[in-house]
Amino acid sequence: MEGDGQQPEKRGWRKYSPYLLPALIIFGAGVIFSGAFASFVQYTNTMDFCISCHEMRDTVYQEYKKSPHYVTRSGIRPSCADCHVPSGNWISTVSHKMVATKELVLHIAGYVDTPEKFEAVRPELAKRIWAKMKANDSATCRTCHHTDNWDLSLHRPRARAQHEDMKKSGETCIDCHKGIAHKPVQEEAPAPSAEEESFTL
Numbered sequence: 001m002e003g004d005g006q007q008p009e010k011r012g013w014r015k016y017s018p019y020l021l022p023a024l025i026i027f028g029a030g031v032i033f034s035g036a037f038a039s040f041v042q043y044t045n046t047m048d049f050c051i052s053c054h055e056m057r058d059t060v061y062q063e064y065k066k067s068p069h070y071v072t073r074s075g076i077r078p079s080c081a082d083c084h085v086p087s088g089n090w091i092s093t094v095s096h097k098m099v100a101t102k103e104l105v106l107h108i109a110g111y112v113d114t115p116e117k118f119e120a121v122r123p124e125l126a127k128r129i130w131a132k133m134k135a136n137d138s139a140t141c142r143t144c145h146h147t148d149n150w151d152l153s154l155h156r157p158r159a160r161a162q163h164e165d166m167k168k169s170g171e172t173c174i175d176c177h178k179g180i181a182h183k184p185v186q187e188e189a190p191a192p193s194a195e196e197e198s199f200t201l
Contacts, residue, residue, distance in 0.1 A: 041097060045081035055112050056080075059119075063182045076144065083140050083181065084129070126185045130174055138173035145173070 043049055051057040064070055069078055086092035112118040133140070147167070152160045162176065178184060 041093065044097060045079070045085055047079045050080040053107055055107065055118055059115060060182050067181045069181050078144060082143065086136075086139065087143055123185055126178075130178060133174040134172060141173040141177075 051061045064080075071077075081087075086096055106112060110117075112121060147163075150163065152163055155163060166172070166175075
């Protein structure tokens with residue numbers, strides 16, 4: 001009614017206009033945070049990050065440089081993350097990163113700050129990795145080595161027989177290739193038991 005002093009009711013988008021700027025700010029902050037977080041996760045997958053602590057640089061990295069994965073016929077060089085970090089599933093990747101933060105605590109606490117300390121716990125650490133890979137059917141191996149694409153006729157006779165048997169027996173890559181990128185510590189650490197195989201880091 002005219003002259004009663006009441007403001008006309010806002011219609012359409014105008015009635016939401018007081019909330020528009022805060023909503024845009026929150027949305028923009030979310031985009032920036034998500035991008036920064038994704039970039040940080042990507043950085044932690046780089047070789048430079050992985051060997052930034054001497055525990056890795058002075059031990060397993062030196063072994064890796066002598067492995068078939070470092071210099072290859074194809075020129076493909078997998079990084080630490082290619083073998084140790086789940087790919088293709090953002091939730092699995094972030095979950096892995098969250099669990100792996102305990103390694104920073106161990107680093108700061110000096111848990112493996114000498115080669116001797118590292119070698120003392122290495123068999124147990126290796127068993128955990130093997131169990132994890134066994135449980136997921138060597139999923140990270142298969143990001144490069146697609147068994148469905150194999151031409152077994154091109155494999156050496158022994159490898160061809162073992163790979164043919166692998167498809168029948170249900171074995172997975174890590175059952176035979178424990179020492180492919182690092183020294184064969186399986187000689188020091190027996191293969192994990194069925195109970196240990198279910199353990200994942």
